[in-house]
Amino acid sequence: MIAFPILPRRPLERGYDVIVVGSGSGGAAVTRRLVDAGVEVLLIEAGPAGIGVPELEDPAQWVPLMRSRWDWGYDYAAAPHVDGRVIGIPRGKVLGGSTAINAMMWYRGHPMDYDAWADAGAVGWRFADCLPYFRRCEDWEDGETDLRGEGGPLRIERATEIHPVAQALIDGAEAIRLPVIDDPNGPGNEGATRSNFNMSGGKRWSSARGYLWPVLDRPNLTVVTESLALSLVVENGRCAAVRHLVDGQPVETRARERVVLAAGAIDTPRLLMLSGIGDPAELTRLGLPVVHALHGVGRNLQDHPLAQACVFRSRQPLGPVTGNGGGSMVNWKSSPDLIQADVHAFPVQGNSAELPLRARYDLSGDLFSFGFGLMRSKSVGHLRLLEGRPGGALDIQPNFLAEPEDREAMLLAFEQVMEMAAAPANAHLFDGFAAPDRRLSRAEAEVFLREACSTFFHTCGTCRMGADDLAVVDSRLALRGLDGLIVADASVIPIIPTCNTHAPTTMIGERAADFLLGMA
Missing domain, CATH: 3.50.50.60 (FAD/NAD(P)-binding domain)
Incomplete structure (x- = not known):
């Protein structure tokens, strides 16, 4: 208490x-x-x-x-x-x-x-x-x-107990030959791991x-x-x-x-x-x-651009949300020639799609999600005042995905996240793709990322x-x-x-x- x-x-x-x-x-x-x-x-x-x-x-x-x-x-x-969308x-x-x-x-x-x-x-x-x-x-x-x-x-x-969706992210990462590590704040951060949280006693x-x-x-x-x-x-x-x-x-x-x-x-x-x-x-x-x-x-x-999110069908009801609704994370290199991990993914115990995706796809039934994003983003923006008074309007612009290398890294991460979810190790949980509802061509993936792009805050x-x-x-x-x-x-x-x-x-x-x- x-x-x-x-x-x-x-x-x-x-x-x-x-x-x-x-x-x-x-x-x-x-x-x-x-x-x-x-x-x-x-x-x-x-x-x-x-x-x-x-x-x-x-x-x-x-x-x-x-x-x-x-x-x-x-x-x-x-x-x-980001298709001219306003992002909260x-x-x-x-x-x-x-x-x-x-x-x-x-x-x-x-x-x-x-x-x-x-x-x-x-x-x-x-x-x-x-x-x-x-x-x-x-x-x-x-x-x-x-x-x-x-x-x-x-x-x-x-988290005191790891949720099946959190474990699925770890197992899927391991299936595509990413290491499993004990602590993301330990000697190295590349790999899949249980997350650290500012929580205690629930x-x-x-x-x-x-x-x-x-x-x-x-x-x-x-x-x-x-x-x-x-x-x-x-x-x-x-x-x-x-x-x-x-x-x-x-x-x-x-x-x-x-x-x-x-x-x-x-x-x-x-x-x-x-x-x-x-x-x-x-x-x-x-x-x-x-x-x-x-x-x-x-x-x-x-800011870090976030794709919110790849959504998958679950073979079983997931029950009540535990912890913060996640529980694990994975950091990896979108390209093997990079000096450090540049992309990141996390699980969501439910549907985490942005509104354009909810309008495009059938997201009924039992669902889980993997959100992912770019942690070494190159795009830079600005903050401008539109009114010179307290509480006045602001122009806050991160320029998400403005740099071609940011878009390329996000496309590579998207493909790898889809592979993680569908890995044989997750056959007990994964029951097909929901958003997107299939593997996409490059052009289709670019559209998906523009509609899914959000912020890590x-x-x-x-x-x-x-x-x-x-x-x-x-x-x-x-x-x-x-x-x-x-x-x-x-x-x-x-x-x-x-x-x-x-x-x-x-x-x-x-x-x-x-x-x-x-x-x-």
């Missing part, structure tokens, strides 16, 4: 040592470490507390959370390579951010991902630099190793639960929920305060030392631009003053780290050319890693705290 904490309602002071904007993966981590160090922190969250809400606690209920009151309701703009981007609007509504996957990708960050100009962010912070996040069910942590804020477990373990709940009663932490950040206040070249709503009224709260932006890869660049920080041409177009010129704000948007990169003219933050996460402001969320990622972004963003939050405390 979970003992739910009470969120104290403290009077808002005029100022705090540090103000953190956003309570997701990065914001929760940096808040906890600062509070533990005795720093006086104000944490501002636009959404409600969401503590003890049954649908947020139940791992099997995460899909209906999309487009619910707990979701910002953002969309990717229409684009030609679930983003958590609640204490814990997207960790309160996501699929709970804990996966950090490959060491080469982080070495690539350093090679791109993020000095000090090689995997060897990041690994201690990954380990510090974790309370891994198998205990501490050189690569895994124990006793950290985030409980990480495998319940979600969000960043709010792991990092924030244990310290909500600390006198040096004030949490204000349902408080939308409106803008930053810049005085004499320094970020000095945050304007935000409290009980529906705008207030200005001072930061004596720093403001930490952790509002995510959509709302952090939006808040910067609303504060006059960004590309002067964009700010002028919006009628906003140019307070501090940074041409890279909103550029470099990246891994939006990142819009305020990237680096040292060049388009970098927004430096390698210590400080906004370039402006004092008093650091960024600690997925927007700082320079190159999208080959994994879910929750783990790397939590690691970024952990490192941000050490930078602020002078410990790194």
Whole structure:
């Protein structure tokens, strides 16, 4: 039985040592470490507390959370390579951010991902630099190793029982000669394996639960929920305060030392631009003053394209959903000459097809799905404001499948996923193809991918780290050319890693705290 904490309602002071904007993966981590160090922190969250809400606690209920009151309701703009479709981007609007509504996957990708960050100009962010912070996040069910942590804020477990569909993905991968590995966060990530989840005792373990709940009663932490950040206040070249709503009224709260932006890869660049920080041409177009010129704000948007999904007929009813509705994963190379795995697949205990596929195919009866996508995507997009006001319309464009090599890798992955499902090892479960309902020609597969393309919800990169003219933050996460402001969320990622972004963003939050405390 979970003992739910009470969120104290403290009077808002005029100022705090540090103000953190956003309570997701990065914001929760940096808040906890600062509070533990005795720093006086104000944490501002636009959404409600969401503590003890049954649908947020139940791992099997995460899909209906999309487009619910707990979701910002953002969309990717229409684009030609996805047949002009608008694609929804679930983003958590609640204490814990997207960790309160996501699929709970804990996966950090490959060491080469982080070495690539350093090679791109993020000095000090090689995997060897990041690994201690990954380990510090974790309370891994198998205990501490050189690569895994124990006793950290985030409980990480495998599903207690593996579902037949999850096992089918592993068996199908093995049938096409992919290795079976014990831990995707172990020495290597190529192969099929049972997934790591932020779950325990059948319940979600969000960043709010792991990092924030244990310290909500600390006198040096004030949490204000349902408080939308409106803008930053810049005085004499320094970020000095945050304007935000409290009980529906705008207030200005001072930061004596720093403001930490952790509002995510959509709302952090939006808040910067609303504060006059960004590309002067964009700010002028919006009628906003140019307070501090940074041409890279909103550029470099990246996400992993997801094919949602190949659907198959089941020989037997699958019963109630267990865990998050998945349970396993496989990473492999779409081409053998690649240096690391670039594609990824996961099981779904039911029908997971995008709407165009549901309209095209007969999806009645007992079904299961394999979703798959590209983890080393090359297509890059942007985030632009269409209106210069809080809550105004946005143009969020990932340019999914714009690069020919992305399309080619997805086509190869599609064929391999179809082979996995139909492998002889799965004859007890697989009862034929449903969506698509047969093997496809290349031209037909291209149509299928355009109709199936969706998002892994891994939006990142819009305020990237680096040292060049388009970098927004430096390698210590400080906004370039402006004092008093650091960024600690997925927007700082320079190159999208080959994994879910929750783990790397939590690691970024952990490192941000050490930078602020002078410990790194």
